[in-house]
Amino acid sequence: MNQHLAQRLVWIAAFAILAILPFFLGSYHNDVYRKMLLWITLALGYNFLFGICGQVAFSHFAFYGIGAYSVVVLTFHAGLPFPLAIALGLLICVTVALLVAIPATRLEGFYLALVTLALAQLFIVVLNEGGNVTGGAGGIANYRLPSIFGWRIAGPAYTVVIVLLLFITLFILLKLDRSWFGRACRAVRDNPEAAAAMGVDVARTKVIVFTLTSALAGAAGMVYAFVDNTVNPPIFGLDNAFLILFMVIVGGSGRHAGAAIGTILLFLLPFWLAPVVGYHHQLVFGALMMAVILMQPKGLIGIWDRLGDRFSR
């Protein structure tokens, strides 16, 4: 019981530190910090899908975009009440995810990757050609977070909302991961035939995980929509869908801490690299990715584990 309490205190302390930090950051660093937290949230979800359940999909940022655009369009173009727009936005994410996953996961192998690749491409086309509804290539701007009980969350206080999103996402994923469900996901990843023989409904598990992680990406997108108070297509394209895959692999796929570390590293790296190599940081990413796959398939977290082993001996 004491251990339980200690654990809870650590979580509360971590939340407090992350939530108080933005109040001491300038507006530029606050912006970088927020985006990094959003990337970590996305990476945690993607890691559950890719690293834990073994499904390759390229639609994570499309769902991020579906969440962002639906809350904005439904609230400001359709004039729906904000909570209803959020609920409907999540429903749209879940529906699209089910439509993609149910046929794709019944088939073996790379079908989910192919279908989600197509979805991601299609989504960008829809955004660009969406006319007044999506604002085309320029996206939608000039809207503000509706006030709640006369109070409008803004500035560092909104960063607290993002920290909350991160913690809720992590809570859901950790609970699932540490239960029979997480084990079933790993079993599906490691050996689907044996998983089925143990009573795991393989197709159903894949559909649930894809839908859940897509909905979590959608929720993150809704929070993102009010970070810059503008949404436009490039963010939600394939570049970022591949980048998040890199982040998870570099950090250590299948591990929550690994996903977070890989994301922080690859998110911050361009800021440090920009003065040195300009916009050629993609080259550095590519090299890093190759190095990790060849030398340490368990990612940076694998190196950390080995160091830990060495010290404890």
Next chain:
Amino acid sequence: MTKRFGGLTAVAGLDFELREGEILGLIGPNGAGKTTTFNIIAGAHAADEGEIRFAGESILGLPPHQIARRGIMRTFQHNRPFGGMPVLENVMVGAHTRFARNPFSRKAPAEEERQRQRAKELIDFVGLAGLRDADVGTLSFGQGRLLEIARALAGEPRVILFDEPAAGLTAAELDRLAGIIRGIAGRGIAVLLIEHDMRFLLSLASRVVVLNFGARIAEGTPQEVRSQRAVMDAYLGDAAAL
């Protein structure tokens, strides 16, 4: 049941019965239809004709996870561990169908702990006690086979199907395996043993069904089967094995 692959009839009108707590051996030379029969029961293949009844319910044609959910667990001839998990977690996957449904419930951690305890007992039962936290990649082939058994037992099966469990094991491992299989039957679990190794099977089974060309050519106790001419003929090249 009957199963055809193109023009080949792999299993031709085979029928048999499996009772609680018995060890039923299914033997036959290569290509006799043993593995096909096994896969039909386990749900991996569909049969063309026939019926399988389990506790009054027809289960033929159910997918593998539904078969497992009814308490019919299996092992694989070529071990199929979950490579990304240690031994203990592998065994806990076997308990998949034993968990209540909601991972967010307050009772979930206690249930997880209870299943972990049970998994440890099963690991001890098959004799892998020192290897609970081992990476499955470090296990020997024989240890991998024992892991398969512990994992299947974690599902609290009423029936356990062994697909050539003796294949690839050393003599010492075979003795150990025989003890474990007797122990399983002793718990009241029905054991169906599909085996190529005659000596191993005849020493273990309480009843034997002999297959050849997909049909039953003999059935009885190991002693009865051993004395039948048809069996000798089917195994002509293998007669020394008797």
